[in-house]
Every structure is written in structure tokens, then in C-alpha cells.
Amino acid sequence: MSSMTKLNYHSKLRTLFRKKLLKWYDRYGRDSLPWKVRDIYKIWISEIMLQQTQVKTVIPYYKNFITKYPNLKKLSAASLDEIMELWSGLGFYRRAENIHKSLRKIENDFDGNFPETYDDILSLPGIGRTTASAILTFSGKGHRSILDGNVKRFLSRAFKIRDNNMNALWELSEDLLPEKRADDFIQAYMDYGSLVCKKSKPLCYECPINTICMSYPYTPSNNNLVKKTRPVKKEIWALVIINRNKDIYLEKISYDNLWKGLYSSPIFHNKSDLLKWASSFKLNKSLNSVTWKFSHNLSHIKFTFNVMVCDIKYHKKISLSVDNWYNLSSIDFGIPKYQTTIFNKYKE
Numbered sequence: 303m304s305s306m307t308k309l310n311y312h313s314k315l316r317t318l319f320r321k322k323l324l325k326w327y328d329r330y331g332r333d334s335l336p337w338k339v340r341d342i343y344k345i346w347i348s349e350i351m352l353q354q355t356q357v358k359t360v361i362p363y364y365k366n367f368i369t370k371y372p373n374l375k376k377l378s379a380a381s382l383d384e385i386m387e388l389w390s391g392l393g394f395y396r397r398a399e400n401i402h403k404s405l406r407k408i409e410n411d412f413d414g415n416f417p418e419t420y421d422d423i424l425s426l427p428g429i430g431r432t433t434a435s436a437i438l439t440f441s442g443k444g445h446r447s448i449l450d451g452n453v454k455r456f457l458s459r460a461f462k463i464r465d466n467n468m469n470a471l472w473e474l475s476e477d478l479l480p481e482k483r484a485d486d487f488i489q490a491y492m493d494y495g496s497l498v499c500k501k502s503k504p505l506c507y508e509c510p511i512n513t514i515c516m517s518y519p520y521t522p523s524n525n526n527l528v529k530k531t532r533p534v535k536k537e538i539w540a541l542v543i544i545n546r547n548k549d550i551y552l553e554k555i556s557y558d559n560l561w562k563g564l565y566s567s568p569i570f571h572n573k574s575d576l577l578k579w580a581s582s583f584k585l586n587k588s589l590n591s592v593t594w595k596f597s598h599n600l601s602h603i604k605f606t607f608n609v610m611v612c613d614i615k616y617h618k619k620i621s622l623s624v625d626n627w628y629n630l631s632s633i634d635f636g637i638p639k640y641q642t643t644i645f646n647k648y649k650e
């Protein structure tokens with residue numbers, strides 16, 4: 303027995319749902335987004351940027367990126383550092399790395415052309431089922447549905463399905479997709495989830511689907527379908543090292559963390575590790591004992607940065623690499639947002 307039968311899902315309800323959703327989209331949907339084009343390359347970039355990131359945050363990054371790299375050919379020549387520079391501040395930097403890896407795969411496996419079938423798109427690094435479907439459907443090359451966080455929440459409430467029942471939700475999402483206007487429909491899915499059936503305080507009383515919604519009126523107490531996750535608190539210790547030319551020492555983060563591939567002051571999990579590292583390079587004597595703090599919040603982690611400064615103006619015996627010194631005016635590579643905060647404070 304399929305999950306549809308269990309849900310007592312019938313074709314009249316499906317028709318009504320499609321009609322109501324598209325009618326709402328025609329009136330309120332976000333149809334003027336800059337990536338509303340048929341160019342599969344531009345749609346790819348936008349869909350990667352939109353992974354775990356809100357539309358309003360993505361828009362300026364997308365515009366900058368497309369201005370610099372308007373097509374696949376131009377982007378193919380870009381280095382990872384150049385891509386990272388444009389990605390600075392957008393977060394989830396592995397996405398930029400995946401774009402760079404994809405370029406090599408496109409070159410080797412698809413003769414330099416962006417793939418145009420679902421399975422080929424899915425084979426690119428960093429692309430899952432929803433992203434592949436969105437790229438295919440928005441570019442008019444196919445007809446597939448999606449299940450991102452917004453759609454999952456919306457469908458799980460409207461059809462009262464547990465939000466961890468991925469098979470049932472995927473089946474439902476695909477089944478509701480109409481033959482015509484599939485691209486508008488999946489955009490409507492996303493927009494509805496983020497503008498009406500919102501994470502907190504959904505607009506149930508104004509919702510045109512409330513007559514068929516099985517959770518109406520939705521309240522977290524009568525529906526525990528969506529679990530809340532609290533952000534984790536973390537401490538980071540950063541060491542800002544400045545030389546006599548007022549250049550700053552930065553290292554490319556090569557280990558697996560949130561900022562892999564970007565350039566940063568050396569960072570540590572605690573003060574003791576920072577001091578040990580400073581001692582190994584004979585920096586202790588130049589270390590300023592004053593520590594300043596600032597918060598850096600991501601959606602899932604609240605960081606407290608503790609910053610120590612080391613001014614090595616008069617200290618010659620240090621053994622740090624000579625290649626890692628950068629002048630603030632000539633930084634043309636990716637740095638994390640917290641590093642910008644450090645630079646701004648340093649400029650003060």
C-alpha cells in the first residue's frame with residue numbers, strides 16, 4: 303500500500319491544491335528574482351547559493367558572481383581562490399569548493415557543457431535530489447519536483463505527515479507536481495513555505511489552502527511535526543599577528559571546518575592551544591595580554607570570538623612563513639565574515 307492510499311489522498315484534492323497554489327503564486331509569488339531565466343548555468347549558480355541560505359541574502363552575491371562570471375566558459379578559468387573571494391560572507395564555503403570541483407567534472411565528463419539530464423546533474427559535487435530537480439525544471443529541460451526545508455514543512459503540515467517521513471513527502475511532492483507550469487509550481491512550493499506556511503507563526507487564517515490543510519489552524523502545541531533545534535554555543539580564539547609594515551599574518555584554512563579554503567588569522571578552540579602555538583613560533587613576548595571579544599552568529603551556531611593581538615614590530619626571531627603576510631588594501635581572496643570584523647576593529 304502506498305503512502306498516498308494511507309493518506310486517503312485523492313485526485314480532486316490534488317487538483318484543488320494545484321489550482322490554489324498556482325493562483326496564489328500568480329498574485330504573490332517571487333517571479334522577478336534575478337535567476338528567473340532559462341540559462342541552466344545561471345540557475346545552477348543560484349541553486350547552489352540558495353542551499354541553506356535565504357533569497358534576500360543570496361541576491362547581491364548572485365548578481366556579483368554573474369557579473370564577473372556570466373557564463374560557464376568564463377567560470378571554467380577561475381581558480382578556487384577567485385571563487386572563494388566572491389563567496390566571502392555567504393557561508394557554507396564547501397559550496398564554492400563544489401562549484402570548482404564541478405567545473406573539472408564538466409570539462410572531463412561533459413565536454414565542457416553543463417549537463418542537461420537529471421542523473422548527470424545529480425552526479426555533480428554538492429548536488430542532491432532537490433537541487434538537481436530545480437536546475438532541470440527551472441531551465442525547462444525536465445519535469446521534477448523538489449523537497450527543500452520550506453516545502454517539507456509546508457507539505458508535512460498541509461497533509462499531516464511526519465517531517466521525517468521522507469519517502470512519503472517525496473512521493474507527495476512529485477505527485478502534486480502538474481504537467482504544465484512545473485517550474486512555476488516548484489517556485490510556488492518554495493515561496494509558500496517561506497512566505498505563508500512559515501517556520502514560526504504561519505499565516506493560517508489568511509492561507510488560501512486552509513480549507514484543505516489537515517493541520518489548520520497550525521500551532522506548535524497541537525503539531526509536534528517540526529522539531530526546533532537550538533543553536534550550539536562555541537568559543538574560538540583568534541590570534542591577530544601584525545608585523546612592522548602593518549601587514550597581517552593569514553593562513554589558508556586547509557582542514558575541514560566551516561571556513562575551509564578561506565584565509566584567516568590563526569584560530570584555536572581554546573586559549574591554551576593559542577598560547578602553545580604562539581610559543582612554538584616564539585611570539586609570546588610580543589603578545590598583547592588584552593583580549594577583545596565579539597559574537598558571530600550563524601543559523602545553527604553562536605560563536606564567541608576571543609581575539610588576542612601580537613605585534614611583532616620589534617621582534618626579529620620569529621619563524622613564521624614569509625609568504626603569509628598580507629596588506630589589508632590588497633586582499634583579493636576569500637575571507638570569513640568574522641575576519642572582516644577583526645579587520646574593521648584593527649583599522650579602528
Ligand code: SF4
Binds near residue numbers: 460504505506515518
Ligand atoms: S493553514 Fe497554516 S499550516 Fe496549513 S498550509 Fe496554511 S499556513 Fe500552513
